[in-house]
Amino acid sequence: MRKLLNEELNRKSVDEFRNASKTPIIIVLDNVRSLNNVGSVFRTSDAFLVEAVYLCGITGTPPNKDIQKTALGSTDSVCWKHFKTTIDAVGVLKQNNYKVYSVEQAQSSIMLNNFYPEKGQKLAIIFGNEVKGVDQEVINASDDVIEIPQVGTKHSINIAVSVGIVTWDLFQKML
Amino acid sequence: MRKLLNEELNRKSVDEFRNASKTPIIIVLDNVRSLNNVGSVFRTSDAFLVEAVYLCGITGTPPNKDIQKTALGSTDSVCWKHFKTTIDAVGVLKQNNYKVYSVEQAQSSIMLNNFYPEKGQKLAIIFGNEVKGVDQEVINASDDVIEIPQVGTKHSINIAVSVGIVTWDLFQKML
Numbered sequence: 001m002r003k004l005l006n007e008e009l010n011r012k013s014v015d016e017f018r019n020a021s022k023t024p025i026i027i028v029l030d031n032v033r034s035l036n037n038v039g040s041v042f043r044t045s046d047a048f049l050v051e052a053v054y055l056c057g058i059t060g061t062p063p064n065k066d067i068q069k070t071a072l073g074s075t076d077s078v079c080w081k082h083f084k085t086t087i088d089a090v091g092v093l094k095q096n097n098y099k100v101y102s103v104e105q106a107q108s109s110i111m112l113n114n115f116y117p118e119k120g121q122k123l124a125i126i127f128g129n130e131v132k133g134v135d136q137e138v139i140n141a142s143d144d145v146i147e148i149p150q151v152g153t154k155h156s157i158n159i160a161v162s163v164g165i166v167t168w169d170l171f172q173k174m175l
Numbered sequence: 176m177r178k179l180l181n182e183e184l185n186r187k188s189v190d191e192f193r194n195a196s197k198t199p200i201i202i203v204l205d206n207v208r209s210l211n212n213v214g215s216v217f218r219t220s221d222a223f224l225v226e227a228v229y230l231c232g233i234t235g236t237p238p239n240k241d242i243q244k245t246a247l248g249s250t251d252s253v254c255w256k257h258f259k260t261t262i263d264a265v266g267v268l269k270q271n272n273y274k275v276y277s278v279e280q281a282q283s284s285i286m287l288n289n290f291y292p293e294k295g296q297k298l299a300i301i302f303g304n305e306v307k308g309v310d311q312e313v314i315n316a317s318d319d320v321i322e323i324p325q326v327g328t329k330h331s332i333n334i335a336v337s338v339g340i341v342t343w344d345l346f347q348k349m350l
Binding site: 001002003004006009011012013014016017036040043044045046047048049070072073074076077078104105106107108109112113133134136139140144145148149150151152153154155157158160161162163164165168169172175 | 176177178179181184186187188189191192195211215218219220221222223224245247248249251252253279280281282283284287288308309311314315319320323324325326327328329330332333335336337338339340343344347350
């Protein structure tokens with residue numbers, strides 16, 4: 001099977017991306033420390049035509065050399081905003097009728113494979129700091145918690161990988 | 176909803192991991208350059224109890240400081256082998272009755288959302304170099320090609336994120 005050339009992939013231009021009808025998901029980063037992780041989240045958000053990325057608290061913002069290393073230009077296509085606190089972002093999202101989910105390990109969380117978004121429902125998905133995860137106060141302000149089932153020895157998955165897993169999972173459920 | 180403490184997650188010890196019945200997936204890295212990506216693949220493989228990671232060609236191997244930065248100890252739990260070439264690894268896998276899939280963008284590839292593994296079938300999934308992707312010769316030696324559908328401006332997704340997406344997708348289809 002012949003590999004496709006880049007020009008055969010029919011990807012969107014930045015203008016086409018900005019004008020396209022989006023996957024109704026906003027990704028919210030709660031105090032993510034690593035700029036490489038932030039850049040990778042932009043690249044994934046571009047691939048699945050995500051509506052926006054909300055960068056909260058200490059999370060770095062473009063333009064930034066270390067974000068660019070992993071974003072590879074996707075900060076030009078994907079919309080983003082910075083919020084002083086993640087709680088501020090949650091407030092704005094709720095006012096705009098987003099259902100707000102934190103991705104965490106918590107009591108009575110919904111396992112990702114059991115989570116099916118309501119048709120037409122706009123979703124905001126919060127991912128947390130590399131060490132502390134999503135802040136408990138932010139979880140309390142969320143509508144619910146989604147958990148990625150894990151069966152190994154470690155306590156969590158890298159945050160950029162988690163964004164890939166959850167965004168793909170929800171994207172394909174909306175296909 | 177209260178976040179769970181690490182000790183409440185009931186994760187496996189390294190011994191329990193090694194003795195556990197595994198998800199019948201081997202992840203094959205075809206000349207992956209970044210040691211951070213390799214480490215991240217170990218961490219994801221631990222989370223989903225993957226059988227092994229095959230590191231081929233120039234792909235770095237543990238023990239290595241830069242792999243450890245993102246693997247965070249998961250090189251202790253997940254089995255791995257190094258092969259001089261990816262073609263060597265494919266040969267061994269086929270002899271051992273694995274169905275071998277490359278993850279790429281190719282003519283007549285199977286979209287990930289349309290791919291359902293046969294029950295009981297052992298799978299080997301090949302991921303390629305950060306710039307060149309999976310080598311055409313390796314694709315020719317594979318049984319088929321799986322593609323992650325992408326609808327943005329960029330041509331590909333980060334390799335560690337791709338491993339997360341495909342491994343989660345197959346893991347939950349096997350649940």
